[in-house]
Amino acid sequence: MIQRETPAPDNRHRRTEGPVRTCIGCRKRELAVDLLRVVAVSNGNGEWAVTVDPAGNLPRRGAWLHPDDRCLQAAIRRRAFTRALRVTGSPDPTAVVEYLSSAPAHEGQVAKNMSTP
Template sequence: MGCRSRVEQSALLRVVAVVGAHATSPWLVVPDGPRRGQGRGAYVHPDPKCLSTAIARRAFGRALRLPAKASVDASAVQEWLAQQ
């Protein structure tokens, strides 16, 4: 999603959107390590630069087919990448 380069799916990180608990960001994008999360998934390189590009392009909302102009919080994915 971020850099738009193609690689095998096994080399990518799958993320899914879940409803957040806060009204300020109704959608949370979380990593789906086992690739079994419910709902539509999107794939991004496990690279902070690619993730920041996807956030800047607002690609998560389109890829996950969220409502138009929905606010998305990808901090859980950023934390996951920092731990890796």
């Protein structure tokens, strides 16, 4: 049996710091820690609302979004929440809009992996 030497895979462009997700607004790939996770929650009458999941532990399918108003507006314009979250109708993104409008208050805070020594 002849063994051939296979070239090593080119890993220059691959990040190994954690999971990579795609922003539903701009469609760019980023590390999950740099993106905001959103999920759809039911209002009980067949309507859906999109809410922010900063801890990353809410049930249901999640979507990822840059914490930037341009990406949010692009996601709304493209109706990306409906497709990414796999819900029927047009979910209400008001909670995400309010969260991003108060984002300067959240800057500098680490939401994940905070532990006391």
